[in-house]
Amino acid sequence: MEFEKVRDIIVETLGCDAEQVTPTASLADDLGADSLASVELVMALEEAAGVTIDDADVANLKTVGDIMDYLAAHKA
């Protein structure tokens, strides 16, 4: 999924600004995602990308870049 689409999902789900969403941005520290918000972000990404993200992998998704890499590696 291209970066713009992932960025928009993050903006909509976390309620942050598009400019903040850079590949190195940390979900928790830079984008203010608490544990529930990251669960919701995972849900939104799953529904948009049509993939299932294992709970084990969720913990490793710390930055926007991690999400991009994971989605690239796990096509629908």
Place this chain on the structure above:
Amino acid sequence: MLKRVLIANRGEIALRVLRACRELGIETVAVYSQADAEALHVQLATQSVCIGPAKASESYLNQTALLTAALATGCDGIHPGYGFLSENADFADACAAAGLTFIGPSGDTIRKAGSKSAARDLMRAAGVPVTPGSDGPVSSVEEALAAAESVGYPVLLKASAGGGGRGIRRCDNAQILPAAYAEAKAEAKACFGDDEMYLEKLVLAPRHIEFQVLADRHGNVIHLGDRDCSVQRRNQKLIEEAPARCLTPALREEMGQAAVRAARAVNYEGAGTVEFLLDADGEHFYFMEMNTRIQVEHGVTEMITGVDLVRQQLRIASGLALDVTQADIHLEGHSIECRINAEDPTKNFQPCPGQVSFLHFPGGAGVRVDSCLYNGCTLSPYYDSMAAKLLVHAPTRLEAIRKMRRCLEEFTLEGFPTNAELSYQILYHPIFVRGGCTTAFLDEHLPELLDFSRRVEEHEEGV
């Protein structure tokens, strides 16, 4: 078409049926007990007749009174709603004998689908997977031990005439089976006057998945997708969703076809629900039971398919063929329903009906409220404590969850406690949000959920 339908029920389902009738130009006769004289649907019906005192057995369950009122007011159909007489085979036969169309399946079909062991045999013959168990009753401890051996522990000992969780005992090994068998048999005799027992494999931490079916008199049978009702407490559903998130398209197709075969196996007519247990492995599913009525949670299926199920019941009962084919059924987006009950979760869910001093229902895009309440009305203590159903629909499950949170924040009912706050907390629980709830979820997490809402209240009082 049917011309005039007697609504043999009360509360929100009576209003739901009245609305569908009104939209089809069918006149409605509302019946009510003296406790429900001021009910909303009684005011809105074409005609209304008091049929008995508050006690359900002398009013809503009084078959003679219902049939008399229907015939005296010139009705040609009776809609039983859910609960009360909706799955009473004798009542269905009595309606037919009186020349009235019972809006639902025949008494014969209700009997076939209703008896647990008969239904299992029919389903097995129709190629619908059933939980492995004894073929027919187990009439002695020895037979039970043999059956348990072949099926594998843990097993459930169940009364054939059972229901509502009575006459059932779990058995994890052969040592405790004899005692459990005797206990269950005694309870079945006491509750149902019939101690015939059968045995079933116990599916651990299953998902409770049900499929909506529609069948007309012309051989058309379709399914309208699934509902997940796993958030429940002691067999009482609290939150229902459609579609079930844990089903893959392939599994949904397979289960849907099994539901259609189940309906055909009992030559079903009308709107029905086939309930399955989905194993924790998310692959094996087993027929559990069939409900031969419209269900409380039918609205979530309506919201994702766009099909008005009560309208379809009325069309089918009028002899029309289904006007939707299986190909027409698409599951669009996601729907969630919260049942708002007049009960206090902090006092062990003790029902506490009373008068509504102030009421505000949420609204807006994708929001539906089914309720018979109005400002100043009284919720009577004689019947079940469900006061309203809040339903939402949105393109994705996450959006539906967020929409329901907003609705519960907006929902205001003063006059008696409800479980709205508890449902609100559930919608913020990670396991629920992640879609990981099994039927054990609520019992396991109730203390945590109640504790959280208490801390919120203390915080609000402190502010």
Place this chain on the structure above:
Amino acid sequence: MTNQEIYDLIACFERSSLQTLRLSRQDFSIELSRGGAAAAAPAAPAAMPAPAAAPAPREADGEAITAPLVGTFYAAPAPDQPPFVKVGDRVKKGQTVCLIEAMKMMSEVPAPCDCIIEAVLKDNGELAAFGEPLLRYKPC
């Protein structure tokens, strides 16, 4: 219910979109219904099946014998026979004053005490709702 309350009720009924409103109290019931042109009247006139004006409760205040079950009211034991009682009759406690038929089963309705029949409120063959007043009497 005072006259003022009735006027208020009618006023708020006018403002509402309800087609009919029916209110029943212990000894008083009123039914309002909206006749005349319905908003989008279908080809056939939207005749309101409910009676236009609520039948004025028949006079004579006394206590009432009410229907013990829902069914069809019969004033006489059989169509060709005289009614059990007429206005002014003196009846004994337990004496049958009318019948209620439900699904071919006839139930006799007894007088609750020695009394004089003041009014017969239902017509022969008319549907009687549960608890609905059937006859008025004055204990004696």
